[in-house]
Amino acid sequence: MPEAAQVRSFIDDAVRWRKTGDEAFLLRLIRSSCSGVPHDVGAAYATLAGRTGDLLDAIDRGRLALPTPERDSALLFVRRARFVRESSAEEDAFRFVVAEAFAVEEFVKEFPQGDKAAVEVELTEPVEPEEAVGVPRWQKHFSASALNAYTECARKWFYRYACAAVEDPGSSASAYGTAFHLALEDFHGDFPRPRGADRLAMRKRVRECVTWAFERNRDGFETRVEFELQVRRAQRTAQRYVDWLLVQELEAPFEVLGREVSAELDLDGRAFVGFIDRLDRDERTGNVGVVDYKTGSIATSAAEYCEKVRRFRDFQLPFYYWARTAAGDRVSRLVLIPLKDALLDVRPVVLEVGKTINLDDLERSREKMIELSTLLASGEIRHFETTKNASACTYCAYQTACANKPPAEAQRFGS
Ligand code: SF4
Structure with a gap:
């Protein structure tokens, strides 16, 4: 639950973003506890957008593979951000617009009264989940390193070879x-x-x-x-x-x-x-x-x-x-x-x-x-298991996107 000071800082950033168009303020917005986006997801998208630019577009395109609730929270953030950016309210009223759009107005008491009617956010109906189907047949050549990746972690193979989900910038x-x-x-x-x-x-x-x-x-x-x-x-x-x-x-x-x-x-x-x-x-x-x-x-x-x-x-x-x-x-x-x-x-x-x-x-x-190779070329695999060996995740380029990865060693011993 955000504190009043965090909400004020969040609204200040929204004011500056609308005024200057500087993406840095938008990146701060998504990382804020007021954004409605889980912190690790906000941080991951902010890091990605810091390299590629255009945060809202990155979320629209689903550049990070996320579980449905987290993806929906990021898409809601996009709709809210675009809504406030388009607002023509004067600055005092605009603060109220932001607070209502992001549903944080209850945490700040001293707003000047704005035009509440202007801050309704219209949410679309959730789409029906698609029916699960197998990953398309792998039709390219195979390599020993691809099979090594598959036996180390099937999900890693899926990200790297079937989706090319995240570009690995190398190290x-x-x-x-x-x-x-x-x-x-x-x-x-x-x-x-x-x-x-x-x-x-x-x-x-x-x-x-x-x-x-x-x-x-x-x-x-x-x-x-x-x-x-x-x-x-x-x-x-x-x-x-x-x-x-x-x-x-x-x-x-x-x-x-x-x-x-x-x-x-x-x-x-x-x-x-x-x-x-x-x-x-x-x-x-x-x-x-x-x-x-x-x-x-x-x-x-x-x-x-x-x-x-x-x-x-x-x-x-x-x-x-x-x-x-x-x-x-x-x-x-x-x-x-x-x-x-x-x-x-x-x-x-x-x-x-x-x-x-x-x-x-x-x-x-x-x-x-x-x-x-016969299995991977079959197009019949419907689920790619994550590894149970947490050490395989240490240098994995897909950590941020990977749901259900095993807990890190330290966490496991701590629990
Ligand atoms: S983070 Fe771990 S579980 Fe997820 S794809 Fe990488 S190696 Fe597999």
Whole structure:
């Protein structure tokens, strides 16, 4: 219930908004407890409109997916705001117009009398809910990351792939990953066969590649300080990566066959696509290794990653395995290279096919890819469950819109 002082401040903002047309006052109105809009919804719309402009239009278009009561409250706010904006009342009377339109006049006693007849707000009848139908068939190609998203949280898949509900503006973490991948792609263009004799040249070149790649992705970092810190982090990590290459070259010499290699696979008529960061050939055996760079958090051991594969929580390396096998390669190694922590040595997670990860697990993963892609292409799914694992929500771009997301860990322990 708003206090008199909040109501007066709310009305002051409405007066200024009508007078100046400055959207900042409108954003304050929707965030106010007098707006009739739940605070988190008002704040979310204010944030969205702060980036895109035109709050009322954003609500009209339903830019945030909301439960019906909250959506209706936002639409009512729009009607009220437009109503008061169109009012031609003088300022004193206008204050009364605003108070009555937003049904807060009872909280302020000292209004001058205005023309009450002018403040009737006409509400339309609620529309009948539409009949629930399945999400249209998914007709585009599939990817391992799309299936990973689905198994992590079906609702996230729905938002990202079926609706494209909220544009994900990216983060400095994603810009870091993009820039680092680009740097290593260039670096291995010059050094496809790492050799100890080239140690100094490799160190110099990787430094240049990192500098150039981050410059190209400078816009992905919000501040100059953030940018400089991330470049330093990347430079240190890149030197550790070279250390690891040199050790690797002594243990098992290899040649980089390809960088950002297109991976395509037909699974029971469903097209899967992706890109492999690096493809290596072992110079002693001729076998092929698939290498994936990871700049975020990953499994810390081969056993942990294999368990994720067995539980159908990660399809990426199995997908690469089947794509390159279908292309005629003899794939013997699947490797994740952690490039997140500049303070640690690079210690890859290596899966030796037939040893660390067995073929049955890869085969079951392939069957699951077919099963899930068939389901997503069926057009029969009527409900996309939210995850029960609150940690999956931490960096989810759809948090604001997501009804029924699990409570955060802290809240759960607090209850
Ligand atoms: S906020 Fe959580 S429950 Fe909602 S879509 Fe994202 S991951 Fe799923």
